[in-house]
Amino acid sequence: MSPESLSLELEPGGTPSDATSEFLNRMGRLPGGERILACIQCGMCTGLCPLGYAMDFGPRKMISALRAGRIDDLYRSESLWLCVACFNCTLRCPVGVPLSDRLIAGMRVDLLERGVGVPPELQAAFERTFRYGNPFGESPKKRDAWTKGAGVDVPVLHEGDSAEVLWWVGCFASYNKRNQRDTIALARILRALGVDFGILGPDERCSGDIPCSAMGEEGLFGDLYRHNSGQLAKRKFKEILVGDPHAFNAFNKEYRRLGTPLDVHHYTQFLAERAPELERRMKKPITALVTYHDACCLGRRNGEYDAPRTLLETIPGVRLVEMPRNRENALCCGGGGGANWLDSYIWQRVRVPLPMQRVQEAAKTGAQILAVSCPLEIPRFEDAIKTSGLERRLQVREVSHMLAEAMGLVEGG
Amino acid sequence: MTAREVIVIAEHLGGELSDITLEMLACARDVARTIGWRVTCLILADDPEPFKALPLASDRILIVKDPVLGSFNPTAYIRVLIHMLKELSPQLILLGNTSVGMDLAGPLSIGLNVPVASGCVAIRAADGGLVVMSRLLGGKLQARTEVLKGTVIALLLPGNYSREVGMRDTLPTAEIRPSPEPLGALPVRFLELVEPKMEDIDVRKAAVLVAAGRGIQSKENLAAVEDLAEALGGAVCSTRPVVDQGWLPRSRQIGRSGMTVKPRLYLALGISGAPEHVEGMKDSELIVAVNTDPDAPIFDVAHYGTTVDLLDLVPVLTERIRNLRGG
Amino acid sequence: MKIAVILRQVPDVVEELVIAESGRSLAEDEVTYITNEADEHALEQALILKARHGAKVSVLSVGGDEARDALATATAKGAEDAILVPMPFENRGDNHHLAALLTPEMKSAGYDLILTGLSAADQRDAGLAGLLAARLFLPYVGGLICVTLDPSGSVATVRKEFPGGRLGVLEVALPAVLGIQSAEQPPRYVPVSKVSQAKKALQPKVLSVPAPSVAGLPIQRLLKPEAAGKAEMVPGDVEQIADWIVRLLRERGIV
Numbered sequence: 003m004s005p006e007s008l009s010l011e012l013e014p015g016g017t018p019s020d021a022t023s024e025f026l027n028r029m030g031r032l033p034g035g036e037r038i039l040a041c042i043q044c045g046m047c048t049g050l051c052p053l054g055y056a057m058d059f060g061p062r063k064m065i066s067a068l069r070a071g072r073i074d075d076l077y078r079s080e081s082l083w084l085c086v087a088c089f090n091c092t093l094r095c096p097v098g099v100p101l102s103d104r105l106i107a108g109m110r111v112d113l114l115e116r117g118v119g120v121p122p123e124l125q126a127a128f129e130r131t132f133r134y135g136n137p138f139g140e141s142p143k144k145r146d147a148w149t150k151g152a153g154v155d156v157p158v159l160h161e162g163d164s165a166e167v168l169w170w171v172g173c174f175a176s177y178n179k180r181n182q183r184d185t186i187a188l189a190r191i192l193r194a195l196g197v198d199f200g201i202l203g204p205d206e207r208c209s210g211d212i213p214c215s216a217m218g219e220e221g222l223f224g225d226l227y228r229h230n231s232g233q234l235a236k237r238k239f240k241e242i243l244v245g246d247p248h249a250f251n252a253f254n255k256e257y258r259r260l261g262t263p264l265d266v267h268h269y270t271q272f273l274a275e276r277a278p279e280l281e282r283r284m285k286k287p288i289t290a291l292v293t294y295h296d297a298c299c300l301g302r303r304n305g306e307y308d309a310p311r312t313l314l315e316t317i318p319g320v321r322l323v324e325m326p327r328n329r330e331n332a333l334c335c336g337g338g339g340g341a342n343w344l345d346s347y348i349w350q351r352v353r354v355p356l357p358m359q360r361v362q363e364a365a366k367t368g369a370q371i372l373a374v375s376c377p378l379e380i381p382r383f384e385d386a387i388k389t390s391g392l393e394r395r396l397q398v399r400e401v402s403h404m405l406a407e408a409m410g411l412v413e414g415g
Numbered sequence: 416m417t418a419r420e421v422i423v424i425a426e427h428l429g430g431e432l433s434d435i436t437l438e439m440l441a442c443a444r445d446v447a448r449t450i451g452w453r454v455t456c457l458i459l460a461d462d463p464e465p466f467k468a469l470p471l472a473s474d475r476i477l478i479v480k481d482p483v484l485g486s487f488n489p490t491a492y493i494r495v496l497i498h499m500l501k502e503l504s505p506q507l508i509l510l511g512n513t514s515v516g517m518d519l520a521g522p523l524s525i526g527l528n529v530p531v532a533s534g535c536v537a538i539r540a541a542d543g544g545l546v547v548m549s550r551l552l553g554g555k556l557q558a559r560t561e562v563l564k565g566t567v568i569a570l571l572l573p574g575n576y577s578r579e580v581g582m583r584d585t586l587p588t589a590e591i592r593p594s595p596e597p598l599g600a601l602p603v604r605f606l607e608l609v610e611p612k613m614e615d616i617d618v619r620k621a622a623v624l625v626a627a628g629r630g631i632q633s634k635e636n637l638a639a640v641e642d643l644a645e646a647l648g649g650a651v652c653s654t655r656p657v658v659d660q661g662w663l664p665r666s667r668q669i670g671r672s673g674m675t676v677k678p679r680l681y682l683a684l685g686i687s688g689a690p691e692h693v694e695g696m697k698d699s700e701l702i703v704a705v706n707t708d709p710d711a712p713i714f715d716v717a718h719y720g721t722t723v724d725l726l727d728l729v730p731v732l733t734e735r736i737r738n739l740r741g742g
Numbered sequence: 743m744k745i746a747v748i749l750r751q752v753p754d755v756v757e758e759l760v761i762a763e764s765g766r767s768l769a770e771d772e773v774t775y776i777t778n779e780a781d782e783h784a785l786e787q788a789l790i791l792k793a794r795h796g797a798k799v800s801v802l803s804v805g806g807d808e809a810r811d812a813l814a815t816a817t818a819k820g821a822e823d824a825i826l827v828p829m830p831f832e833n834r835g836d837n838h839h840l841a842a843l844l845t846p847e848m849k850s851a852g853y854d855l856i857l858t859g860l861s862a863a864d865q866r867d868a869g870l871a872g873l874l875a876a877r878l879f880l881p882y883v884g885g886l887i888c889v890t891l892d893p894s895g896s897v898a899t900v901r902k903e904f905p906g907g908r909l910g911v912l913e914v915a916l917p918a919v920l921g922i923q924s925a926e927q928p929p930r931y932v933p934v935s936k937v938s939q940a941k942k943a944l945q946p947k948v949l950s951v952p953a954p955s956v957a958g959l960p961i962q963r964l965l966k967p968e969a970a971g972k973a974e975m976v977p978g979d980v981e982q983i984a985d986w987i988v989r990l991l992r993e994r995g996i997v
Contacts, residue, residue, distance in 0.1 A: 122928060132934055141758070221937070433905060518921075519872075521874075533861075552752075560962060606912060719974050719990065720975050
């Protein structure tokens with residue numbers, strides 16, 4: 003199909019609105035965008051969507067509306083803001099329609115540009131990210147303040163500096179108090195392994211994946227990309243280590259597409275390659291039944307399911323048990339695609355919030371520990387555990403923190 | 416030689432002097448006492464009765480009476496005040512740093528050719544002049560300004576002087592005059608004063624305040640906070656973000672663009688302690704702060720603190736208090 | 743109908759505030775600026791009036807480079823006219839100076855309505871709006887949360903905040919200056935891509951007038967307020983802390 007003009011096969015009696023054509027033509031200019039019209043209306047997407055039941059326009063119906071030239075229905079619908087970017091639909095679509103990243107994200111770009119229906123909670127996250135490089139509105143100068151309490155040296159790479167590994171810490175891991183202890187755990191592990199690493203410190207700005215790319219703020223994503231890629235170019239390193247799967251996704255997929263190919267690994271992948279060494283350094287057991295939650299950005303989006311499990315198995319005393327919905331079928335924590343800022347909005351419109359469903363599923367396995375590899379999941383699941391009354395039964399732990407504890411580098415969680 | 420004078424421009428609503436007026440009188444008294452200046456409370460009103468026999472801590476009460484002055488019409492006030500102040504020629508003119516005072520300060524400054532200091536928290540007489548301490552940038556900075564000669568207008572922030580010191584046990588002399596300027600044909604007309612909805616209260620009058628900040632996370636969680644406030648016999652208030660979300664009416668907002676309060680107990684729940692908020696509650700008698708962040712600035716102003724989750728603590732605390740009271 | 747909005751850049755308190763060695767101002771190279779929040783509301787209110795009455799909105803932005811960025815955002819939001827008012831560091835926060843500087847331009851432009859925020863975070867004298875109104879011999883009302891215009895565009899009806907949640911409803915004959923506390927809706931969002939486009943296309947008129955010799959009161963000393971000390975942290979779990987608090991309140995006679 004020529005990307006310049008997508009021909010609409012109209013339902014009888016349908017007229018393409020200008021806005022619909024505009025939208026589809028814009029999609030056509032983006033990689034994979036033209037496949038929106040290849041949809042066979044099978045309904046797999048809406049069926050798989052964890053919040054599909056709450057959407058008046060699930061992905062299938064969205065495409066059907068577009069085919070009828072009725073983008074206005076979608077402008078008026080709240081469904082677009084219910085998507086948590088879990089990627090289930092895109093992964094399973096039999097004809098490869100890029101639903102999460104083109105249909106949903108593209109519609110959101112459209113809505114933002116028209117100033118239509120942008121939830122104000124998101125507005126604040128965008129404005130803060132634009133101004134301060136993080137969605138919390140914290141001072142950029144304080145991005146590496148966490149290193150003071152790390153207990154080990156965490157070098158900051160300035161312009162012209164070099165290290166084998168550049169550790170991209172991320173917004174949550176840097177600023178969020180609950181995540182900082184896991185960041186420190188990872189720092190200590192890297193030190194113990196003798197890895198030659200450094201961080202960007204205040205020059206690091208949000209990777210843009212969470213608040214921006216899936217949320218429609220392409221201009222902001224582009225702004226952040228230009229800054230970040232510029233900063234990366236000023237340092238010398240062999241590979242990038244990322245703590246946050248969202249940033250991992252941004253670098254692995256989007257930065258590559260925009261022209262900055264990077265050798266990037268999520269920390270679980272990086273450490274899994276060194277599993278034998280980690281095993282040698284284990285000092286104390288964590289005797290528990292552990293179930294691992296597959297992060298959407300690491301699992302479905304980038305195909306990494308094994309590395310975190312490999313790491314958990316290096317810990318003496320850990321017995322892994324799987325939740326019914328695991329690996330490609332994992333249930334999203336509900337924080338993706340900017341939804342982390344839309345909880346109030348979304349939870350008013352759905353039956354049971356996703357994090358609560360997930361922790362209940364974890365508890366049912368009999369596991370005492372719910373292991374995660376994405377910083378968003380810590381606060382989301384901890385809150386859900388409280389709300390579900392599961393405090394005495396289930397604990398959320400970041401994989402890095404468990405490793406560090408077993409290696410005697412940090413106190414238990 | 417005429418005695419030097421401090422003039423307090425009174426604020427009143429519904430026949431009652433606002434607290435800021437009493438605080439300004441306390442400030443004026445403080446300044447005047449050390450250097451023997453006279454204090455005049457200048458009240459613009461349509462009916463002098465509620466004011467003429469008040470035991471205010473001023474040497475005299477000067478009431479300008481006119482039907483147009485029954486409500487706050489800034490253009491009417493300015494016309495009268497410029498005339499009066501030119502005639503009285505005081506050294507210090509006190510206005511409230513409030514929605515009333517702030518309408519007057521600029522026009523008076525230009526009309527009288529007199530400088531202004533805003534955001535004042537303290538004024539002292541020193542070295543033949545005045546030293547003014549102000550707050551800037553949401554309370555993060557303090558500025559010291561000296562006025563060695565000439566007149567100055569100072570806008571006093573609420574909550575920095577004691578209302579009680581603005582009263583005393585004797586009556587000052589009261590003088591009532593008509594408006595020195597005609598008040599017809601004004602470019603501004605006061606139409607009406609809309610009272611807040613019935614459910615609403617003046618949080619400044621509550622002895623116990625339970626304050627909700629962003630840590631409350633959702634409107635649903637406010638119900639538990641309301642229960643606690645009720646058990647304590649107090650009221651719920653909040654920071655600006657909670658009000659901006661529409662979870663509480665604006666009259667409950669504490670801080671720079673809200674109310675300043677000094678209750679016996681201020682229980683700060685999930686409040687980070689941003690200066691704009693702290694400004695409005697820092698002088699509370701007892702401040703207990705609950706915030707999971709041990710570095711939250713609220714702990715710089717609180718007397719006691721805890722990092723447990725407020726959502727866990729609130730229901731338990733409510734139950735304890737109820738048991739205590741209800742038996 | 744012509745509406746003017748004045749935007750001021752004020753120090754951003756998210757960053758640590760550093761006082762200059764002289765002790766009389768902030769350290770110039772350590773300050774980052776952000777548009778004064780109440781002025782953002784003034785702009786929003788102007789855009790609301792533009793949508794309702796088809797007014798033309800001119801924005802005057804005061805400060806340094808950030809003031810130029812603020813003009814880009816304002817035009818991306820819908821303002822038609824962009825005017826940059828360069829302001830050297832030593833005069834920022836001085837509304838007396840700014841009001842005197844703006845007076846000739848405002849006089850000749852003949853706006854029906856001039857909107858700006860009720861107060862600026864860094865001001866140390868009276869609000870800009872009142873001073874400007876007095877210099878222009880225009881009426882001024884401030885602390886507003888709502889502004890509506892009559893069909894002829896000659897009278898504004900405003901809602902003014904009073905203590906205790908009360909609202910005063912006043913009528914103001916135009917032309918007038920209004921001090922906005924908050925707009926009828928929160929300042930709208932405009933996507934970064936639109937702001938970037940606006941930046942590229944921006945060609946503001948620059949107000950270059952000789953600096954008036956008018957200034958507000960000078961500051962002798964700028965200092966950080968003393969922290970009285972940190973809170974005593976109560977140890978224990980939720981139950982223990984609840985008990986502790988109840989004991990404290992009983993001791994103080996609060997329960």
